Amino acid sequence: xxxxxxxxxxxxxxxxxxxxxxxxxxxxxxxxxxxxxxxxxxxxxxxxxxxxxxxxxxxxxxxxxxxxxxxxxxxxxxxxxxxxxxxxxxxxxxxxxxxxxxxxxxxxxxxxxxxxxxxxxxxxxxxxxxxxxxxxxxxxxxxxxxxxxxxxxxxxxxxxxxxxxxxxxxxxxxxxxxxxxxxxxxxxxxxxxxxxxxxxxxxxxxxxxxxxxxxxxxxxxxxxxxxxxxxxxxxxxxxxxxxxxxxxxxxxxxxxxxxxxxxxxxxxxxxxxxxxxxxxxxxxxxxxxxxxxxxxxxxxxxxxxxxxxxxxxxxxxxxxxxxxxxxxxx
Amino acid sequence: xxxxxxxxxxxxxxxxxxxxxxxxxxxxxxxxxxxxxxxxxxxxxxxxxxxxxxxxxxxxxxxxxxxxxxxxxxxxxxxxxxxxxxxxxxxxxxxxxxxxxxxxxxxxxxxxxxxxxxxxxxxxxxxxxxxxxxxxxxxxxxxxxxxxxxxxxxxxxxxxxxxxxxxxxxxxxxxxxxxxxxxxxxxxxxxxxxxxxxxxxxxxxxxxxxxxxxxxxxxxxxxxxxxxxxxxxxxxxxxxxxxxxxxxxxxxxxxxxxxxxxxxxxxxxxxxxxxxxxxxxxxxxxxxxxxxxxxxxxxxxxxxxxxxxxxxxxxxxxxxxxxxxxxxxxxxxxxxxxxxxxxxxxxxxxxxxxxxxxxxxxxxxxxxxxxxxxxxxxxxxxxxxxxxxxxxxxxxxxxxxxxxxxxxxxxxxxxxxxxxxxx
Numbered sequence: 001x002x003x004x005x006x007x008x009x010x011x012x013x014x015x016x017x018x019x020x021x022x023x024x025x026x027x028x029x030x031x032x033x034x035x036x037x038x039x040x041x042x043x044x045x046x047x048x049x050x051x052x053x054x055x056x057x058x059x060x061x062x063x064x065x066x067x068x069x070x071x072x073x074x075x076x077x078x079x080x081x082x083x084x085x086x087x088x089x090x091x092x093x094x095x096x097x098x099x100x101x102x103x104x105x106x107x108x109x110x111x112x113x114x115x116x117x118x119x120x121x122x123x124x125x126x127x128x129x130x131x132x133x134x135x136x137x138x139x140x141x142x143x144x145x146x147x148x149x150x151x152x153x154x155x156x157x158x159x160x161x162x163x164x165x166x167x168x169x170x171x172x173x174x175x176x177x178x179x180x181x182x183x184x185x186x187x188x189x190x191x192x193x194x195x196x197x198x199x200x201x202x203x204x205x206x207x208x209x210x211x212x213x214x215x216x217x218x219x220x221x222x223x224x225x226x227x228x229x230x231x232x233x234x235x236x237x238x239x240x241x242x243x244x245x246x247x248x249x250x251x252x253x254x255x256x257x258x259x260x261x262x263x264x265x266x267x268x269x270x271x272x273x274x275x276x277x278x279x280x281x282x283x284x285x286x287x288x289x290x291x292x293x294x295x296x297x298x299x300x301x302x303x304x305x306x307x308x309x310x311x312x313x314x315x316x317x318x319x320x321x322x323x324x325x326x327x328x329x330x
Numbered sequence: 331x332x333x334x335x336x337x338x339x340x341x342x343x344x345x346x347x348x349x350x351x352x353x354x355x356x357x358x359x360x361x362x363x364x365x366x367x368x369x370x371x372x373x374x375x376x377x378x379x380x381x382x383x384x385x386x387x388x389x390x391x392x393x394x395x396x397x398x399x400x401x402x403x404x405x406x407x408x409x410x411x412x413x414x415x416x417x418x419x420x421x422x423x424x425x426x427x428x429x430x431x432x433x434x435x436x437x438x439x440x441x442x443x444x445x446x447x448x449x450x451x452x453x454x455x456x457x458x459x460x461x462x463x464x465x466x467x468x469x470x471x472x473x474x475x476x477x478x479x480x481x482x483x484x485x486x487x488x489x490x491x492x493x494x495x496x497x498x499x500x501x502x503x504x505x506x507x508x509x510x511x512x513x514x515x516x517x518x519x520x521x522x523x524x525x526x527x528x529x530x531x532x533x534x535x536x537x538x539x540x541x542x543x544x545x546x547x548x549x550x551x552x553x554x555x556x557x558x559x560x561x562x563x564x565x566x567x568x569x570x571x572x573x574x575x576x577x578x579x580x581x582x583x584x585x586x587x588x589x590x591x592x593x594x595x596x597x598x599x600x601x602x603x604x605x606x607x608x609x610x611x612x613x614x615x616x617x618x619x620x621x622x623x624x625x626x627x628x629x630x631x632x633x634x635x636x637x638x639x640x641x642x643x644x645x646x647x648x649x650x651x652x653x654x655x656x657x658x659x660x661x662x663x664x665x666x667x668x669x670x671x672x673x674x675x676x677x678x679x680x681x682x683x684x685x686x687x688x689x690x691x692x693x694x695x696x697x698x699x700x701x702x703x704x705x706x707x708x709x710x711x712x713x714x715x716x717x718x719x720x721x722x723x724x725x726x727x728x729x730x731x732x733x734x735x736x737x738x739x740x741x742x743x744x745x746x747x748x749x750x751x752x753x
Contacts, residue, residue, distance in 0.1 A: 007578045011571060106399075112402035119615060122599050221566055222596035224615060226403045229566055229591060268571040271558070271753025272579045285753060287563035 002143060004276040008269050009147040013155060014220065016261030018043070018232075020158045021213025023246060023253040024165055028206035029075075030243060031169065032199045033182040033320040036078055039210055040236025041100020046071035046211020048104045051218040052111065054169025058125035060153070064212055071211025074292050075098065075204040083199045086324045101230055108225040117219025121223030130154070130219045154216045161209060165250040178202060182318030195201040195325055210236070241300045244307050248316040263299050267292040375607060375685070387601045389640045390415060392453030394444045395432040396460040403733050404590045406432070406563070409459045409482070412628025419633045420640070429453055436462025445470045449477060455639040457632070459483065468492060478639050478646050483534070487652050489710055495631050498656025499534075500541035500738060501686050502624035503586075505664045505679045506606040506694045507545020508701070509621040510584040511553055512672035513604050517582040520552045523576030525569055525594040526587070529559040529751050533742040535588050538624075540692045540746045542586050542606070547748050548699040549678065556580045557751045564590030573597035580752065584621070595620050604670060609667035621675070623665045654735055658687040673705035694738065696730030719744040 022039050029036045036042075048071035054063020078096060081087040112118045119128045130152050138149040169175040174208050180188040181198055217231045242260060246253040266273075270292060272286040307315070377606035393413055415452035422428075429451045431444040440462045448456050449470075455478040458467050464484040471479040471492035484494040510522050522673060526544060528535040543555040558572040561602040569587070573594040576582045578601075585605040587594040595616035598605035633654055638650045655661045667676055678701045685691040685699070691712065698715040701708060717726035717733075725744070726733060733742070745751065 004579055007575065011574070015567060015571070053737065107396075109400045109402065113400070118402065120617075122596065122615065122617060221570065222593065222598065222600075222615070224403075224566075224592055226566075226591055229564060231402075231566075233567065265571075267573060268560070268568050272575050275581075275752060289559070289753075293561070 001276045006143050006271045007145050008265060008273065009143070011265045011269060012261040013151065016257050016264055017155050017158050018213040018217045018220075018235050019239055019260060019270040020162055020241060020253055020257040021216065022210050022236055023242040023257065024158075024162045024250050025206040025209035025213070026239055026243045027246070027248055027250055027253060028165060028209065029203050030248060030318060030321055031178050031182045032202040033185060033318055033323070034078075034082060034199060034203055035089045035093065035322040035323065036075075036096075036207070037090060037240065038074065038078060038096025038100065038236075039239050040232055041097035041103075041232070042074045042207050042210045043214030043232045043236050044100045044230060045214070046208075047214030047218040048107050050211065050215035051223055051247065052107070052119070054126050054215070055119040055121070055124060055223070060126055060129035063126060064154075064157075067211040067215040068208035069211075070085050071214065072204045072208035074211075075207025076200070078207065079200045080202040081176045082324060083196055083203075086326055089322055089324065097236070101232070103183055104230055104232075112225055118225045119223070121219065126219070129224075152216075152219075154212070154219070158216070159254060162250040162254050164174060169250070174198075179318070181325075182320055189325075189327065199325075210239075213218065213239075222316070223274055228286060235277070238296070238300060244317075245300075247301045247307075248318065260296060260299065264296045265293060342346050348750075349672065350536070362460055389422065389455065389636060390427055390451065390453045391422070391424075391636060392429045392431060392445075392448030392451065392456035393431075394434050394441065394456065394458045394460075394463060395430060396436070397433065399430050399432045399498060402611055403592070405609065408626050409457075409628055412456065412626070412630075413632045416632030416634075416636055419629065420637055422636070434460075434463075436460055438466045441466035444686050445474075445479075448645050449474050453477060454643065455480060455636060457635075465749050476643075478635075478643060484512070487647075489647055491646065493647060493650060495635070495653035496739065497626065497631070497654065497661040498738070499624055499626065499662045500537045500693055502662040502664050503538045503541040504545035504686075505682060506586065506622050507542040507547075508549055508622050508682060509664075509671050509675045510542070510586060510606050510679050511546035511549030511701075512675050512678070513584050513621060513670075514546065514553055515550045516672050517583045519581065520550060520554050521580055521582045522546055522553055522584045522585040523573065523582030523584065524555055524557045525572045525576065525589055526557050526559050527560065527563045527589045529557060530743045530745065533738065535684075536736050536745070537694075537742050538588050539749060540742070543746055543749045544693055544698070545682075548673075548682075549701050551700075553748060555586075555749045556582060557745070557749060558717065559751060559753055560589060565589035566591045566593050569593040570597055574601075576752075577601045577603055592616065595653060607665075613665070613668045617668075620668050620671065621671050622667050622679075625663055625665050627660055627663060630659050631655070652665045654739070656686070657683060674701070674703075674708050677705065677708040678710070681708065685710075692732040694726065695732040696726040696728050718747045720749050722747075 026039055046067040050063045050067030053066040078092055081092045082089050132152050133151045135149040139145040177193045178198055181195055185195055214232060221231050244254045245256040270284040273281050357429035395406045399410050417424045429448055431447055434440055434444050457480045459481045459482045464486055466751050467479045467481050468486050471488060475491055479492045482492045484495050487493045496696055514520055514522055523619040524539055526535050526539055530536045539557055546553040556576055558576055560572050569589045569591055570593040573585050576585060583603050585594045585598045587608050592612045592615040595605045595607050595612045599619035604621055605619045607622050609621050613620040635650055638646050656661040692715060696716055698713050700711045700713050703709045714729040716724045717730045
């Protein structure tokens, strides 16, 4: 009975942490006043680039850096198009998603059909470095030890990134300037903040963070490439919704990831729960599987409706989001 | 300034969208290859491996796929491989004579468009590989009486130019069940897991589970099969989590599967248990875990069908008809046994295979195989024993003949004794 609960809670974290990477990266970009709908594609590019080069080098650090760099390049493209060339942000983001996912299939098919073949993760050096790290003593606590203290290093990294980002926004001077750009770029400009530089830097870093999330998904899925199945599988889109759910706070994004992860895990693991607790949760098996599959998206919809209803002073949505800043228009 | 900016922008979008389209558009094999075929190749082509095909016969083969022809694993991959290999056996050049429309969803309008396109290309025979193409193919078979329509996994046909084809994959699953049974005996753990796309809703999945269970229990009579239904043909994350639940919560020591990806095997590999894959030899994905996989060899059918269409199209429904073959025709099999298998496995599988290919015995009958003995001296006993459901209902009396093909293909909606669905 206890192991059912342990596995359930453990799965919430293991399968949904990529959402935190995607959400945190997107928050950073949106704080600079840009709306990037290309999360899905950015993550896909980071995943495939980081995985392939990481496997070649046998180092998780190299894999992370390559993912960050590859997705950062996609961010640079987005920044160039929207900041320098003043392209429509929505269309650019959608283009990046289409491009990124197609790039994933393109590279994947090319490598799979080549003589080199697609590299298998199982037993590789990269796999060994990705394995869970059992924190001494703490990981021995029943239930909590497994759920919180025996994870891959990339899970801890995701949480650290979210916390550091929260600190950066709330407590540092550049963070304050960034928020000012998102709220009112004209005012920030008149105070001498280099808008273009700030936007470029944060769009690139935010995209890079998404890329590490993509790499995590690749590794967590055992690194297999199958022609019609993308690792990212819609997580990029959910991340965009989670940004609103988290009210543009990286700290709340951790909470949002866990709540969303709960429903996402319920989708698969409702049966063991019902079997373990027939009296209280037996009714779970009477609900059709299709409803559980739709549940995470129904929750997303409800969150979006609720957050637009309560749109008032509490919302931290950057006021200038989605609009390009063009100095001569002031 | 603004005009310049928007000009540059338009150009930038054009470039990016072109790139992304290039990434996803299927490579039309026929058009590209026609130009690259060298004159010298035609001399080799005249040496047809199959001499019974008239040298003058030419054919254009059409295929409609549910996923991409560039897939490297899974359902579409298996069929694409089967068609190209079948054509090569007949001395045809798939890069020239094969026309493909891929990524066609199970939507009547889209399927009809694909058929029209292939008919316009001049195809003489059109294969549709997904179940949901059934109605569109039936309708178009009436519209194009000169083209042969061949539909996988369906149940409809006519008496002139429309057949369906499928195979006795349950026979291969029985064999892989034997491998699982020996493993569970050796590990002294009777719990065997099975990640299945669907349960009793489809006879295809249900007969596969039952055959796997009967195979496992022919070796280990106490084996219990725990089925986890994921309610979709393919979702890597669900497949993965289902396997994890079976191993962690139900303490299964072998994981069988009927779903698209290799995730259940990969999880078994990570968790140090064993597994039986499906569709392709998954030993490369799970080197320490994989025992053997139930696999299709679709070229056995495609070669037969294309040859019949080349020689005498008019009698296709007499010579090929609705096709339902198994181990004996080489349409299904198990992949090479890996080193993870117990030593007795190969002998027992050989015995069971011979019983099935000779037609002396089949899986869903009132006779059960009971294997005993150590490696080198594996013996089988054919025991009269009723085929019972897991609710105790008798389906075939002890000693009785196998259930009909219509049951295996269409109406089987029960689990046999020893199977438990956990969700």
